[in-house]
Structure formats: C-alpha cells, structure tokens
Amino acid sequence: MSSSSVYPTPINAFKQSKRSVLSVIVDNEPGILARIVGLFSGRGYNIEALNVTVVDIKNNLSRITIETLGEEKVISQIIAQLEKLVPVHSATNLANLSESYEAEICLVKIEFKNEEQDQKILNFSDIYRSRTVQKRQNIVVYEISGTSERINKFLDDLNTIGGIKVELVRSGPIGLGI
Amino acid sequence: MDNENEFTGADILLKALKEQEVDTIFGYPGGAVLPIYDAIFGQNFLKHVLVRQEAGAVHAAEGYARSSGKVGVLLVTSGPGVTNVVTGLTDALMDSIPIVCISGQVPSHLIGTDAFQECDTTGITRPCTKHNYLVKDVSKLSETIHEAFKIASSGRPGPVLIDIPKDVQFAKSKYIPKKEINFREHRIKAGSKNVDKNFVQELVNHIKNSERPIFYVGGGCLNSGPQASQELIKLVNKTNIPITTTLHGLGCFPGEDKSSLGMLGMHGNYEANLAMNKCDLMINVGARFDDRVTGRLDAFSPDSIKFHIDIDQSSINKNVKVDFHTNTDITQTLKEINTFIESNKIELEKKDYSNWWGQINDWRKKECLHYEQGDEVIKPQHAISRLYELTNKIDTFITTEVGQHQMWAAQYYKFSKPNRWITSGGLGTMGFGMPAAVGAQMANPDSLVIDVAGEASFLMNIQEIATAVQYKLPIKIFILNNEYMGMVRQWQELLHGSRYSESYVDALPDFKKLAESFNAIGVRAKNVSELDDVINEMVSIDRPVIADIWVDKKENCFPMIPSGAAHHEMLLSKYDKENPENQEKGKVLV
Numbered sequence: 001m002s003s004s005s006v007y008p009t010p011i012n013a014f015k016q017s018k019r020s021v022l023s024v025i026v027d028n029e030p031g032i033l034a035r036i037v038g039l040f041s042g043r044g045y046n047i048e049a050l051n052v053t054v055v056d057i058k059n060n061l062s063r064i065t066i067e068t069l070g071e072e073k074v075i076s077q078i079i080a081q082l083e084k085l086v087p088v089h090s091a092t093n094l095a096n097l098s099e100s101y102e103a104e105i106c107l108v109k110i111e112f113k114n115e116e117q118d119q120k121i122l123n124f125s126d127i128y129r130s131r132t133v134q135k136r137q138n139i140v141v142y143e144i145s146g147t148s149e150r151i152n153k154f155l156d157d158l159n160t161i162g163g164i165k166v167e168l169v170r171s172g173p174i175g176l177g178i
Numbered sequence: 179m180d181n182e183n184e185f186t187g188a189d190i191l192l193k194a195l196k197e198q199e200v201d202t203i204f205g206y207p208g209g210a211v212l213p214i215y216d217a218i219f220g221q222n223f224l225k226h227v228l229v230r231q232e233a234g235a236v237h238a239a240e241g242y243a244r245s246s247g248k249v250g251v252l253l254v255t256s257g258p259g260v261t262n263v264v265t266g267l268t269d270a271l272m273d274s275i276p277i278v279c280i281s282g283q284v285p286s287h288l289i290g291t292d293a294f295q296e297c298d299t300t301g302i303t304r305p306c307t308k309h310n311y312l313v314k315d316v317s318k319l320s321e322t323i324h325e326a327f328k329i330a331s332s333g334r335p336g337p338v339l340i341d342i343p344k345d346v347q348f349a350k351s352k353y354i355p356k357k358e359i360n361f362r363e364h365r366i367k368a369g370s371k372n373v374d375k376n377f378v379q380e381l382v383n384h385i386k387n388s389e390r391p392i393f394y395v396g397g398g399c400l401n402s403g404p405q406a407s408q409e410l411i412k413l414v415n416k417t418n419i420p421i422t423t424t425l426h427g428l429g430c431f432p433g434e435d436k437s438s439l440g441m442l443g444m445h446g447n448y449e450a451n452l453a454m455n456k457c458d459l460m461i462n463v464g465a466r467f468d469d470r471v472t473g474r475l476d477a478f479s480p481d482s483i484k485f486h487i488d489i490d491q492s493s494i495n496k497n498v499k500v501d502f503h504t505n506t507d508i509t510q511t512l513k514e515i516n517t518f519i520e521s522n523k524i525e526l527e528k529k530d531y532s533n534w535w536g537q538i539n540d541w542r543k544k545e546c547l548h549y550e551q552g553d554e555v556i557k558p559q560h561a562i563s564r565l566y567e568l569t570n571k572i573d574t575f576i577t578t579e580v581g582q583h584q585m586w587a588a589q590y591y592k593f594s595k596p597n598r599w600i601t602s603g604g605l606g607t608m609g610f611g612m613p614a615a616v617g618a619q620m621a622n623p624d625s626l627v628i629d630v631a632g633e634a635s636f637l638m639n640i641q642e643i644a645t646a647v648q649y650k651l652p653i654k655i656f657i658l659n660n661e662y663m664g665m666v667r668q669w670q671e672l673l674h675g676s677r678y679s680e681s682y683v684d685a686l687p688d689f690k691k692l693a694e695s696f697n698a699i700g701v702r703a704k705n706v707s708e709l710d711d712v713i714n715e716m717v718s719i720d721r722p723v724i725a726d727i728w729v730d731k732k733e734n735c736f737p738m739i740p741s742g743a744a745h746h747e748m749l750l751s752k753y754d755k756e757n758p759e760n761q762e763k764g765k766v767l768v
C-alpha cells in the first residue's frame with residue numbers, strides 16, 4: 001500500500017485489501033455525477049464510497065473520489081472508461097502513485113447508559129484521539145479522521161462495548177498524490 | 179431591443195449546421211421543435227428528409243455517416259420523438275458512428291413538471307451517447323453545437339445529442355463561429371498525438387521474427403478514413419501477411435485479394451478463425467476483441483504475441499490482454515510503420531511465410547463457404563453470390579438488417595473499398611438496413627444502394643419505403659424471404675431441440691403488392707431460374723424496388739463457432755457435431 005494516513009494509527013492492523021481509491025478531476029457541469037455513477041452501475045462496477053466537491057472555482061473543476069473494489073484489470077478498465085467521459089480531465093488510482101495520502105472524516109454519536117460504558121468510550125476516544133464535538137449527560141459526539149481503516153478499527157472497538165447506541169456518518173475516503 | 183447581430187436559437191442552430199457543412203438532415207416535426215422547423219422553411223442550403231418514424235431518422239443518419247465519412251444529423255421533437263431514437267443512438271454508440279441528434283425540449287420553465295411531451299432526455303440518453311447536452315442558455319448554443327460535432331467525429335466516433343428547450347430556440351444571442359471557439363483538449367479525446375516509435379520498432383522486429391503472423395482488422399480502420407485502408411493495403415502487400423477482418427472491417431482490404439482470409443468470428447471463414455487460433459503474431463488494427471470474434475476467451479489465440487492499435491484506450495486490454503499497444507490514429511500509425519520499413523530498408527518481402535501460407539491453403543481447401551444449389555429452391559447463399567456477380571461492376575453500397583441474411587451478405591458479397599458495407603454489428607438492430615439505405619442513398623445519389631433484408635427485420639421499419647418514394651431514392655430492398663426469423667430458428671435447431679417457438683413469421687404481407695401500394699416497384703423470384711433476371715430488373719429500375727426472393731426456409735448459416743466454443747471448434751455444416759459440454763455452456767450465452 002503506497003497510501004498512508006495523515007494521522008498516525010494506533011494499531012497497524014491494516015488488512016491487504018483489493019480496494020482502490022480513484023481520484024477524478026472533472027469539469028463541474030450538470031450531469032457529471034450522473035455520468036460517473038451511471039458508468040459504474042451500467043458496467044457492473046462497485047462504488048463503496050463517493051465524494052464530490054468543487055476544488056477550483058476559477059477553472060470550474062470538481063474532484064470526485066471513488067472507493068471501489070475489483071481486481072487490477074477491472075480497475076484499469078474503470079479508469080479508461082472514466083477518462084472517456086467528455087468532462088473528465090483525469091482519473092488516477094491513488095495506489096499507482098509513488099506517494100499519496102488518504103483521509104476520511106467520521107462523526108459518531110454515542111448514547112450510553114452507565115459510567116462503565118462512558119469510561120470505555122473515553123478510553124477508545126483517547127487511543128484514537130478523536131475530537132469531542134459535544135458531550136451531554138449520556139450522549140457524546142466525536143469527530144474522528146484518518147484512513148478509512150483507522151476509522152473502521154475505532155468503530156469495531158466501540159462495538160465491543162455492549163449496550164450503547166451508535167449513529168454515524170462518514171465522508172468516504174479522500175486522497176491526494178504528493 | 180432587437181440587435182441585428184443577434185439571432186434566435188433556431189437560427190443559430192442553422193448557422194452552425196451550415197458552418198459544419200451539413201447539407202442533409204433527417205427529421206420529424208413536433209411541438210417542441212417548431213421554431214427550428216420554421217427556420218428550416220425558407221432556406222436552401224439544408225435538405226430536410228422527412229422520415230416516417232424517428233427510428234428511421236437515426237438509422238438514416240447512421241447510413242449517411244457510414245457511407246460518406248461525414249457526421250450524420252437528425253432532428254426530433256421532445257418526449258416520444260426522442261425516445262424513438264434511443265435504439266439508434268445505442269446502435270451508433272456500439273458501432274462508433276458519428277451522428278449529432280438535435281432534440282426539442284419543453285420550455286425551460288416547464289422542465290421537471292411532467293409537462294406534455296416532457297421526458298428526461300439527457301437522463302435517458304446519457305448511457306447511449308458519447309456525450310449529451312441540455313442547452314439552457316442561448317448564448318451557449320453556438321459553442322455547444324460546434325463542440326458536439328467535434329466530439330462526434332474525433333477519436334472513437336459516436337453519437338452526440340443536444341437537447342434544446344423551446345424557449346431557447348426563440349431566445350436571441352450572438353452567433354459564435356467555429357474558429358472563435360476554444361476547444362478544450364481534454365473534452366475532445368482524440369487519442370495520443372504522436373505515434374509511439376517504440377511500438378513501431380517492436381512491431382517490425384516481431385514481423386521479421388515471426389513465422390505465423392496475421393492482421394486482424396476492425397471498424398477502427400474504417401473510421402480512421404479511406405487513407406487508412408490505403409496504408410493497410412501497402413503494408414499487407416509489402417509483408418505478405420494474411421489478413422482477416424471483422425464484420426465492420428469488411429472493405430478496408432479488398433475481399434478478393436489473395437492475402438485476404440475474409441471475415442473472422444462466429445460466422446467467419448474457417449481459415450480466418452484457424453489462422454487466428456494458430457498464429458504466433460497478431461496485429462490488431464482497430465478491432466475490439468468482441469465476443470462474436472474471440473469465441474471462448476481462454477482458448478483465444480493462445481500462442482501469439484499481440485499488438486493492438488486503437489484510438490480508444492478503453493478497448494485495449496479490456497477483453498484480451500495484449501503485449502504491445504498504441505493509442506494513436508490508425509492512418510498515422512500505419513503510415514509510420516510503412517515509412518519505417520522503407521527508410522530502414524527492411525526487406526520483409528524476402529520473408530514469404532511459405533509454411534504458414536501452405537497451412538492456410540490447406541484450411542482453405544475445406545471450402546467452408548461451399549453450398550449446393552439445386553435446380554429449384556433458391557439457396558440464400560446463391561442469391562447473395564448472384565447479387566454480387568451482377569452488381570460488382572457498379573459502385574454499390576450494401577446495408578443489411580440483422581439475421582442470417584446479414585451473415586450471408588458478409589460472407590458472399592466481396593467488398594473492395596471501405597464505406598460500402600453498412601450493417602448493425604454491435605447492437606444487432608433489426609430494422610436498421612432499410613432507413614440506413616435511405617441515408618446512404620442521400621449521401622451517394624449516383625450509386626446503387628441495396629438493403630439485404632430478412633422479411634422479419636424489414637417489417638420493423640417498413641414505413642421508410644414512403645420516405646424513399648417521396649425523395650425519389652432508388653434504393654433496393656433485397657429480401658431473402660425464408661418466412662422465419664431464420665437466425666432464431668437456427669439457434670433453436672442447434673441449441674433447443676428444434677423447438678421453433680415463435681420464430682415462424684406468419685401472416686406476411688405480399689411484398690409485391692405492398693411495394694405497389696407505396697408507389698414503389700415490387701419484383702419476385704420464386705425459384706433459381708428467375709433469380710438473375712429479377713436481380714437485373716431490380717438494378718435497372720430507377721425507383722425504389724422491393725425484391726421478394728423466396729429462399730430455402732430451413733437453410734442454416736455456416737460455418738459457425740457456437741457461443742462458448744473456441745476458434746478451432748468451428749462447425750462447418752449441420753453434420754458437424756458440437757462438443758456437448760460446450761453446448762450446455764453455450765446455451766446460457768447470447
């Protein structure tokens with residue numbers, strides 16, 4: 001894996017996975033997202049996560065980051081198909097760059113019932129250095145960022161605590177070649 | 179305030195079409211395009227051909243484009259007008275045909291309200307166009323139209339749609355001529371500019387060292403322009419390498435030349451498929467390793483080094499992994515290869531590949547296209563052979579429908595020039611050939627245009643006979659009438675125990691009377707003794723003709739690589755038995 005986290009990860013438990021993160025620069029015009037999503041659904045490719053935002057107002061460009069699954073041959077075909085779309089400037093598999101960084105942001109709302117749960121939550125929050133957005137009597141909201149794997153790990157750890165209620169939202173990974 | 183430098187959207191469209199040198203447009207009017215029809219009225223550079231159903235317009239535009247090398251243009255109204263062209267747009271996308279479709283849309287302020295004849299045109303056509311636009315601002319119209327033509331015709335060509343709301347057709351703006359438009363390179367996708375020198379060198383080295391080379395040429399060669407075909411002929415002559423073409427490659431290399439092995443693939447020639455299977459060097463020129471061509475992938479040409487020239491990056495390494503590839507225009511690449519050979523005095527002529535040719539000639543002895551013509555019933559293969567013999571002195575364009583007749587036309591009609599063969603390959607659209615012939619005849623008024631048809635396919639767009647009659651287009655519909663959806667019947671015979679479920683074409687019209695009712699001419703051949711006369715009569719009549727040729731109803735199209743089988747597992751006739759294991763696997767394929 002050539003991409004590494006912008007945050008240090010407490011447990012180096014990254015599994016070797018066939019996921020790829022593609023970074024696509026496009027003209028920001030009506031229908032562009034539909035073109036890309038349609039390409040994936042029409043050709044039977046997976047979208048695990050997707051993120052779109054304007055990144056260059058002057059030149060009217062957006063960057064779309066897509067997390068997908070597939071073997072290398074399929075990923076190359078996806079890139080070639082993306083680059084055929086008229087508004088697409090470039091499509092890059094971050095894994096093919098010599099250096100790239102990846103990050104994702106996640107907001108987690110946790111409802112707990114007792115002290116013991118609260119302690120465990122606090123403990124994980126410490127290990128993962130999540131930021132407290134809001135804390136009430138029996139609700140805490142954290143913001144955690146880092147690689148998707150790191151967030152997965154945090155959520156897995158939270159799930160080992162019995163009896164709490166977790167609600168969350170994730171941005172999907174974003175990434176940049178350096 | 180009216181400004182004399184400002185024009186309505188409809189006028190801007192016409193100005194842009196004029197600048198793009200469009201002289202013919204196929205269309206059908208309706209509420210959402212009336213301002214454009216008003217602009218067409220009272221001008222004389224643009225000939226509007228009124229089709230009878232929008233499907234006719236899109237296939238006619240395809241026929242026009244394929245036979246002329248120019249962009250085909252059509253104009254349809256919103257809602258049902260545009261949904262009627264979805265099949266044709268998909269067809270053009272699959273077969274890389276440059277067309278521009280102008281569609282009307284309900285006025286901007288009604289978009290999204292389920293207005294009368296509103297549909298989400300850009301949404302529906304997004305997956306079946308190379309690109310599409312909804313023009314919301316008349317000031318963007320000139321640029322959009324010019325970019326649309328550029329995109330349709332650049333790189334791997336394809337269909338582009340421009341949806342124009344009715345209010346935008348009325349609104350006014352300046353016209354921006356083509357030369358003032360800054361085309362953005364990333365949007366045009368024209369392939370790599372410079373030929374990869376390394377590719378050329380590697381290719382020539384491999385040609386020098388190979389024992390069993392073959393050229394495998396596809397429709398990309400056609401799309402690169404007639405010069406590509408000239409360069410290809412030069413290269414083949416210089417190297418003495420056998421050449422096979424795909425369905426769409428027919429005509430890029432003269433079919434009667436000694437180096438030609440004819441078409442390959444599912445109904446291709448035995449020698450072509452065997453040569454592909456046994457070659458040690460495969461040079462793919464603008465073909466896409468389609469499943470009709472490769473047969474079972476794991477047994478496809480196992481021992482060859484593969485070179486691939488294709489302007490479309492996504493066609494490279496998609497189905498078959500190749501060893502060398504270049505993403506450049508074919509004309510340019512072939513020219514560079516020829517120049518390299520000449521300037522380096524590489525004498526490939528000395529390499530005559532005599533063992534290879536010996537082997538190929540043995541395969542040729544199988545005479546895979548042999549058939550027995552008796553005294554009575556016309557064999558469909560014979561009908562095409564005679565059609566070829568009786569028309570090959572004339573500049574003839576052949577369009578087809580889809581089915582057995584299409585394959586027989588590909589097998590028995592020999593093409594010597596590109597752009598003379600117009601067929602629906604990728605999508606296999608029944609009903610394509612009749613309107614495509616209308617388009618081809620519009621582009622080539624002095625040539626002979628024949629739609630080789632099946633009776634079932636012809637019924638799908640039969641209404642376009644009226645178009646041919648109205649515009650005095652002397653097209654010929656040459657129906658191989660077997661009263662069956664022959665290709666369906668054949669698969670049912672081979673794969674479904676001869677259970678001919680719904681493949682008999684019952685209640686057929688009398689095609690002769692039908693022709694007459696349209697004010698066209700009808701002729702008929704019922705047995706082999708009448709065939710030549712009927713063909714000659716058909717060709718001599720300067721009006722649209724429907725020729726109803728009664729052929730053997732049970733004839734099958736051979737040779738055949740059944741779905742799921744490999745090149746060397748070809749069936750030569752119905753007496754060849756298929757490997758039952760393949761048959762079970764093949765049944766689930768198409």
Ligand SMILES: Cc1ncc(C[n+]2csc(CCOP(=O)(O)OP(=O)(O)O)c2C)c(N)n1
Binds near residue numbers: 580582634660662
């Ligand atoms: C629009 C469409 N519908 C269905 C098919 C499937 N199909 C392929 S060939 C064929 C039969 C064509 O019959 P006919 O035109 O009589 O030609 P023949 O095979 O008899 O020569 C059919 C139904 C198709 N290709 N296109």
Ligand SMILES: [Mg+2]
Binds near residue numbers: 581633
């Ligand atoms: Mg038939």
